[in-house]
Amino acid sequence: MxxxxxxxxxxxxxxxxxxxxxxxxxxxxxxxxxxxxxxxxxxxxxxxxxxxxxxxxxxxxxxxxxxxxxxxxxxxxxxxxxxxxxxxxxxxxxxxxxxxxxxxxxxxxxxxxxxxxxxxxxxxxxxxxxxxxxxxxxxxxxxxxxxxxxxxxxxxxxxxxxxxxxxxxxxxxxxxxxxxxxxxxxxxxxxxxxxxxxxxxxxxxxxxxxxxxxxxxxxxxxxxxxxxxxxxxxxxxxxxxxxxxxxxxxxxxxxxDEDHVTANRAFYAAKYALADRILGALPGYIPPAAGFFLWLPVEDGEAAALKLWRETGVRVLPGAYLAHGTGDQMPGADRIRVAMVAEHQDIQRGLLRLRDCLYR
Ligand SMILES: Cc1ncc(COP(=O)(O)O)c(C=O)c1O
The missing domain is CATH 3.40.640.10 (Type I PLP-dependent aspartate aminotransferase-like (Major domain))
Known part of the structure; x- marks a missing residue:
């Protein structure tokens, strides 16, 4: 992810x-x-x-x-x-x-x-x-x-x-x-x-x-x-x-052709709903309006990504890796980016593990 x-x-x-x-x-x-x-x-x-x-x-x-x-x-x-x-x-x-x-x-x-x-x-x-x-x-x-x-x-x-x-x-x-x-x-x-x-x-x-x-x-x-x-x-x-x-x-x-695009969008719609259901109650959760990423709040993005990878095998990107700056001036240091690109069942398993590992 x-x-x-x-x-x-x-x-x-x-x-x-x-x-x-x-x-x-x-x-x-x-x-x-x-x-x-x-x-x-x-x-x-x-x-x-x-x-x-x-x-x-x-x-x-x-x-x-x-x-x-x-x-x-x-x-x-x-x-x-x-x-x-x-x-x-x-x-x-x-x-x-x-x-x-x-x-x-x-x-x-x-x-x-x-x-x-x-x-x-x-x-x-x-x-x-x-x-x-x-x-x-x-x-x-x-x-x-x-x-x-x-x-x-x-x-x-x-x-x-x-x-x-x-x-x-x-x-x-x-x-x-x-x-x-x-x-x-x-x-x-x-x-x-x-x-x-x-x-x-x-x-x-x-x-x-x-x-x-x-x-x-x-x-x-x-x-x-x-x-x-x-x-x-x-x-x-x-x-x-x-x-x-x-x-x-x-x-x-x-x-x-737009038919395949419409069908593709429906797969993502199901994933947005999944993410809202599993993570929607988190303070700071942003329901994405578009695209296929979640931009989730954590204390320290790098520490959270490492913990998640070590404990669950789910790999995500520390937000800071997409940003420029240092210290307090580093937007995204307190976020992780989660790509919802895999098949639905895999996303479901990944999000549940992520929630249980980082937010429970
Ligand atoms: C924001 C953004 N722009 C551009 C690209 C490049 O996409 P491509 O070269 O495959 O069209 C990506 C790929 O992940 C992206 O996330």
Missing amino acids: AIGEPRHAFPDWVARVLADNVQGFGQYPANDGTPGLQQTIADWIARRYGARVRAETQVLPLNGTREGLFNAMLALCPETKAGGRPAVLIPNPFYQTYAAAALAVGATPVFVPATEATGNLPDYTSVQPKVLNRVAVVYICSPANPQGAVADREYWAELLALAERHDFRIFADECYSEIYRNAPPPGAMQVAAECGADPDRVMIFHSLSKRSNLPGLRAGFAAGGVASIARMKQLRAYAGAPLPLPLQAVAEAAWR
Whole structure:
């Protein structure tokens, strides 16, 4: 229960689509993705978010979101901002790629707490204006790993207004967007379209890893403004690796189909209910709105994870391993992250052992 690797079955037609397209391994794949995959992704964005993007110029298929989240920084972060080193805002705790990307381009990462006190999302409006003026890029993860929090329309609209005021880009990591409890989480591009924001302010990142249980396919996409996507394509042409054609065919089939996604969500709904039943009475328990992690309160996350592993064989991640800081300034030091990715029976056994070991 330590790693966020989905274990539910992927759709059974994947093998057939792969076999039907195996000849594609004999060709160099097009840098920008096949027209079929680009269009299918643009259609998916229109269905899911009501936002219109042009398939050829506003979509870039990725080898999973991770490479895109990193490479977007190489492609789009300016060398200076307001006369100095640019700053990059990162939620704390966070997905490590954000910090690695900021450091790789010589930007200064600025970690902004995303704790219970801030609704488990970073409050970027609280960052000092003189820092905001130096910000070139803001990373935001919604639904959030590890807290399971979801940015609502108001959050996105405020962030977009802040980006306009201080002239920065928003990199919205939405790879958990299709795993949710009740309503589909609103997306950055959806709200940007509703507000009439500049499309180049926002880049969204999506993945088939969680949505379709295909983490090994390495397939996702970035979508954003024409100028931003052009720069991402240019970087890929020199330094990147387009997806092999047979894998693009599988990705196209997966983005087109929602039945398997709905079925997958139902498995997670049963796990949310299980977690609420077993752990819901704990003070500080956050019922996750989305995603597949529990972010559980303990005294010391590292000590708790070690005790749990030694005494029960259940492995979870100490919250501090996802955060930056020291001492009291380390969000998540008093949490553990529990990945509910295994089959239902295993999750049930794991959560019961966890409760009995850490909370009784
Ligand atoms: C927050 C977050 N972003 C991005 C990724 C990368 O996912 P992938 O590269 O498989 O699309 C992960 C994977 O666990 C993640 O948790």
